[in-house]
Amino acid sequence: MPLVSTTEMFKKAYEGGYAIGAFNVNNMEIVQGIVDAAKEEQSPLILQVSAGARKYAKHIYLVKLVEAALEDTGLPIALHLDHGEDFEICKSCIDGGFTSVMIDGSKHDFETNVALTKQVVEYAHAHGVVVEGELGRLAGVEDDVNVSEKDALFTDPDQAAEFVERTGVDSLAIAIGTSHGAYKFKGTPYLDFERLEKVGKLLPNFPIVLHGASTVLPEFVEKCNQYGGNIPGAQGVPEDMLRKAAGMSVCKINIDTDLRLAMTASIRECLTQNPSEFDPRKYLGPARDAIKGMVQHKIKNVLGSSGKL
Ligand SMILES: O=C(CO)COP(=O)(O)O
Numbered sequence: 097m098p099l100v101s102t103t104e105m106f107k108k109a110y111e112g113g114y115a116i117g118a119f120n121v122n123n124m125e126i127v128q129g130i131v132d133a134a135k136e137e138q139s140p141l142i143l144q145v146s147a148g149a150r151k152y153a154k155h156i157y158l159v160k161l162v163e164a165a166l167e168d169t170g171l172p173i174a175l176h177l178d179h180g181e182d183f184e185i186c187k188s189c190i191d192g193g194f195t196s197v198m199i200d201g202s203k204h205d206f207e208t209n210v211a212l213t214k215q216v217v218e219y220a221h222a223h224g225v226v227v228e229g230e231l232g233r234l235a236g237v238e239d240d241v242n243v244s245e246k247d248a249l250f251t252d253p254d255q256a257a258e259f260v261e262r263t264g265v266d267s268l269a270i271a272i273g274t275s276h277g278a279y280k281f282k283g284t285p286y287l288d289f290e291r292l293e294k295v296g297k298l299l300p301n302f303p304i305v306l307h308g309a310s311t312v313l314p315e316f317v318e319k320c321n322q323y324g325g326n327i328p329g330a331q332g333v334p335e336d337m338l339r340k341a342a343g344m345s346v347c348k349i350n351i352d353t354d355l356r357l358a359m360t361a362s363i364r365e366c367l368t369q370n371p372s373e374f375d376p377r378k379y380l381g382p383a384r385d386a387i388k389g390m391v392q393h394k395i396k397n398v399l400g401s402s403g404k405l
């Protein structure tokens with residue numbers, strides 16, 4: 097089976113009230129941990145590659161790893177560029193075998209974002225590749241932050257509808273309070289579900305993407321800190337909020353930080369408990385298992401994509 101597009105995945109996810117996990121990949125153990133979990137859960141899957149990942153592992157190695165995963169599992173897997181910042185990187189991924197790209201023009205003003213996104217959509221669609229756009233600023237806020245501050249950061253629903261109409265994007269990442277990394281909220285976690293609902297009403301049957309959606313699972317943070325790490329006060333998006341979003345118009349949920357934490361916690365524990373060990377397989381193997389367990393939990397208990405092939 098070749099790499100698939102996200103079109104069919106999102107259609108089914110939208111109708112079924114669940115979401116597809118989009119996991120960032122950087123090396124073999126990460127790819128294997130994720131796909132082993134998806135295979136056991138019989139879940140569709142998006143593997144995504146950032147510019148940083150391409151720089152670290154090289155485009156060709158990542159593509160070949162994902163192709164190997166495809167052959168090994170027979171699962172419907174989409175290969176997606178995460179946060180493409182310009183036309184050139186999107187073109188390079190479209191030409192290089194990706195089935196989906198993100199053009200992240202969110203740092204630009206609205207008109208520049210529209211023009212850039214449209215340019216990528218035209219090239220991508222001519223090559224059978226789908227495009228994710230982004231509108232709004234990813235930032236965590238306190239739940240008592242006032243309306244005008246939220247309006248300044250978060251995606252404006254009317255603008256989102258106009259953006260989709262004018263660019264022809266296939267999915268849209270919006271800002272409703274999530275943010276990248278391990279420190280998403282200082283106080284009580286808050287997501288603007290009212291805003292998400294408005295976007296959903298203005299864009300019926302249209303897949304919405306949530307970036308910065310790791311939960312920052314306490315078990316991994318605690319294990320990192322227990323075994324010599326120093327990541328105090330880390331906090332992510334609670335699982336019930338992700339379930340709620342998946343039941344609305346959110347069809348793609350991006351997860352990277354949880355992979356990093358699961359992997360690092362396992363490696364820290366392993367090396368601390370076996371100080372004389374220096375065979376990388378002895379700590380990368382358990383790290384791969386930790387990723388698998390975490391991803392399986394997400395698919396089964398949070399995303400709801402088990403058995404949705
Ligand atoms: O959005 C992401 C990748 O694009 C990852 O978000 P996290 O940092 O919450 O894992």
Ligand SMILES: O=C[C@H](O)COP(=O)(O)O
Nearest residue numbers: 120146148149276352353
């Ligand atoms: O959105 C960011 C992802 O977590 C990718 O991170 P990266 O750019 O460090 O690879």
Ligand SMILES: [Zn+2]
Nearest residue numbers: 179200202230
């Ligand atoms: Zn962005």
Ligand SMILES: [Zn+2]
Nearest residue numbers: 276307308350
């Ligand atoms: Zn992101």
